[in-house]
Amino acid sequence: KQEVTQIPAALSVPEGENLVLNCSFTDSAIYNLQWFRQDPGKGLTSLLLIQSSQREQTSGRLNASLDKSSGRSTLYIAASQPGDSATYLCAVLQGAQKLVFGQGTRLTINP
Amino acid sequence: SAVISQKPSRDICQRGTSLTIQCQVDSQVTMMFWYRQQPGQSLTLIATANQGSEATYESGFVIDKFPISRPNLTFSTLTVSNMSPEDSSIYLCSVEFGSGSYEQYFGPGTRLTVT
Numbered sequence: 588k589q590e591v592t593q594i595p596a597a598l599s600v601p602e603g604e605n606l607v608l609n610c611s612f613t614d615s616a617i618y619n620l621q622w623f624r625q626d627p628g629k630g631l632t633s634l635l636l637i638q639s640s641q642r643e644q645t646s647g648r649l650n651a652s653l654d655k656s657s658g659r660s661t662l663y664i665a666a667s668q669p670g671d672s673a674t675y676l677c678a679v680l681q682g683a684q685k686l687v688f689g690q691g692t693r694l695t696i697n698p
Numbered sequence: 699s700a701v702i703s704q705k706p707s708r709d710i711c712q713r714g715t716s717l718t719i720q721c722q723v724d725s726q727v728t729m730m731f732w733y734r735q736q737p738g739q740s741l742t743l744i745a746t747a748n749q750g751s752e753a754t755y756e757s758g759f760v761i762d763k764f765p766i767s768r769p770n771l772t773f774s775t776l777t778v779s780n781m782s783p784e785d786s787s788i789y790l791c792s793v794e795f796g797s798g799s800y801e802q803y804f805g806p807g808t809r810l811t812v813t
Contacts, residue, residue, distance in 0.1 A: 618800050619799070619800055619801070621801065621802065623804070628788075628807075628809060629806060629807065630704075630790055630804045630805055630806040630807040631741075631790070631792075631804040632804075633801065633802070633803060633804075636799060636801045638799065676740065676741070678741075680800050680802075684729050684731070684746065684794055684800060684802070685743055685756075686731075686733075686741075686743065686792075686802060687743075688740040688741045688742075689740060690739070690740045691740055
């Protein structure tokens with residue numbers, strides 16, 4: 588059974604810092620990995636999608652990497668801003684389009 | 699991507715009653731899914747909504763409790779039946795366009811509180 592773990596569970600940093608969020612998964616037989624952002628009481632916004640054959644994806648200040656063989660992904664956020672405060676979720680896609688989610692990292696950027 | 703809407707956005711219901719949640723997409727999609735997010739928890743897949751046939755449920759979820767319909771390629775409903783306080787959660791639908799990337803996009807969610 589696939590298990591997805593995100594570390595840390597919560598992170599608080601001052602504005603302007605670069606930071607890394609970690610995601611690990613137990614079964615490397617995945618189709619892709621998605622990073623999402625969730626604001627309190629809201630739905631999910633897709634940030635980055637990495638296919639299983641890819642190593643990284645970039646969008647603006649965000650960079651996600653994938654090491655499928657070791658079951659790890661990282662989300663790098665450069666020059667953090669207060670508007671980046673949210674919960675960040677990673678999810679891996681297995682057969683039949685089933686997304687398995689981690690518990691999330693609650694990020695707070697302090698002005 | 700597409701615009702995905704859910705109705706209602708939130709509701710407070712009494713135990714023993716049922717609530718039907720609607721998910722509408724502004725373009726045709728290949729796959730539609732329903733997820734549950736219990737308080738303080740991450741998302742769990744309830745079922746895949748299949749167009750024109752019965753939904754495919756994940757372990758721990760049954761049709762009698764969570765009946766699902768998908769009459770066409772842009773619309774689906776999830777009913778939470780005979781509710782108890784343990785059903786208080788955010789319910790989210792997601793869609794996938796069949797583009798080959800298998801990327802899923804999520805609706806805004808329905809926040810359900812059962813008293």
